[in-house]
């Protein structure tokens with residue numbers, strides 16, 4: 440009987456705890472003291488409030504919500520990730536232990552000029568940090584939730600074998616820390632995400648990333664690697680407008696009803712529309728140059744939470760696709776590859792012709808909602824492959840290609 444009572448009390452406590460935090464979540468004023476997450480270390484300064492915005496600069500606590508695709512470990516050999524930095528690489532003779540620490544911060548960030556959203560993040564940017572290891576490695580994972588957070592969070596790693604993908608042992612209250620040690624049994628490109636209820640709400644606020652588990656011996660070398668994740672953002676602005684019609688709207692509210700209807704306001708790569716374009720395009724950022732003849736590997740995740748992605752690079756063909764994120768199943772010379780919600784792919788290709796290449800979800804209306812990224816390739820023209828004979832420079836310049 441006593442055992443039954445203990446179980447009942449435990450179940451009741453969990454339900455009460457969850458409902459209490461859900462109530463707080465749904466009723467808390469977004470710009471109150473509870474959402475005053477600090478600007479994360481390493482966050483780039485951008486997205487300053489524009490004239491006419493209803494948001495005060497003090498309310499914007501996350502500056503530069505988008506993690507750039509180049510922000511990822513360049514090998515599976517780092518043994519420590521903390522404070523936004525991978526360190527202590529080793530020369531492998533076998534499996535290693537990777538100690539990774541994520542800091543959760545909640546806050547307000549700009550989504551398009553003059554328009555803001557509440558984001559919940561791993562390490563202050565979207566997607567969260569990429570973890571990269573090798574089959575047989577041990578992940579010693581630490582999750583810290585800021586004392587200023589308004590709710591608990593956790594992580595479900597799709598790479599983890601065990602209950603909840605770790606989420607049941609990583610439930611972390613504001614101000615607390617959790618630790619979980621797991622062995623990475625199977626190679627692949629896996630997503631991770633917060634799984635605290637309501638799960639779609641937490642995912643929709645930006646709590647996801649990729650964990651890459653390379654096969655024993657590692658992946659073949661390429662010249663460049665990048666990290667992209669697609670997602671949808673659901674707000675009270677609904678799904679009828681294009682992203683460029685939603686500038687200067689102040690703070691939009693998260694709207695789970697539009698999530699139920701699968702009508703996103705924005706569909707984005709790395710956290711917000713146009714976050715990987717212009718001066719932040721791949722091959723244009725931080726002195727990174729992609730030259731003709733180089734090989735490129737993209738680790739591409741899609742967290743949804745609703746849509747699959749028809750991932751396509753305009754003007755390129757994927758030489759190799761790690762289908763569904765599995766290194767055991769590779770396809771070749773693929774135009775568009777499907778990425779399920781909660782899934783990932785790896786794609787590799789050699790860039791041959793200089794110019795700008797646009798990465799899209801080829802469910803193509805989604806480019807209106809922000810699902811556009813750019814890759815810039817430099818080098819001499821290749822008339823043996825791509826030769827302009829007669830064309831209108833004026834029209835070509837306005838086509839976006």
Ligand SMILES: [Cu+2]
Pocket residue numbers: 559591592593633634635641646
């Ligand atoms: Cu969460």
